[in-house]
Amino acid sequence: MAPRDMVLVGAITAAHGIRGEVKLRSFTADPAAIAGYSPLETAAGGKLEIARVRPQKDGLIAILKGVTDRNAAEALRGTELFVPRERLPEPEDDEVYVHDLIGLPVHLADGSLLGEIVDVADYGAGDLIDVKLEGRRDTVLIPFADQYVLETAEDRIVVDLPEGYLDADAKREDEEP
Secondary structure (H helix, E strand, O other): OOOOEEEEEEEEEEEEEEOEEEEEEOOOHHHHHHHOOEEEEOOOOEEOOEEEEEEOOOOEEEEEEEOOOHHHHHHHHEEEEEHHHHHHOOOOOOOHHHHOOOEEEEOOOOOOOOEEEEEEEEEEOEEEEEEEEEEOOOHHHHHHHOOOOEEEOOOEEEEEEOOOHHHHHHHHHHHOO
């Protein structure tokens, strides 16, 4: 796992072809911008430098310096790519880095503590914050959208949930053995 000051910006998903190219999934707003942060760091502390990227249907194809054959590219499958936080630009007023949300407390509009963000997921319809509920062992997914998120600050998130939003989860918690 990367230290808190490292931000996940991409992952190598597979080898591509026989000349050492890799399929790359970028988590940057502009997928090709990942090349501008090169060299990238791995969770193990290694460095990978992107020589060139080109778009592909499901992401990017990248040429990495020093990776010249399929076996070397295949060995990198699953490698997560990180950038030190200080190399990233500051987010705009209406933006936030997903990385910065993990670990933040989530409060309801009335000020009570709901829980803590443990993950941010995107299953295709937009970002969802995964909140570990205070005093319970389960989590709840909340859309990271203006309709639900009233405030995003450096030290907390404030949400306004529709009446009954948490009731279905509470019933499942009560029914478990």
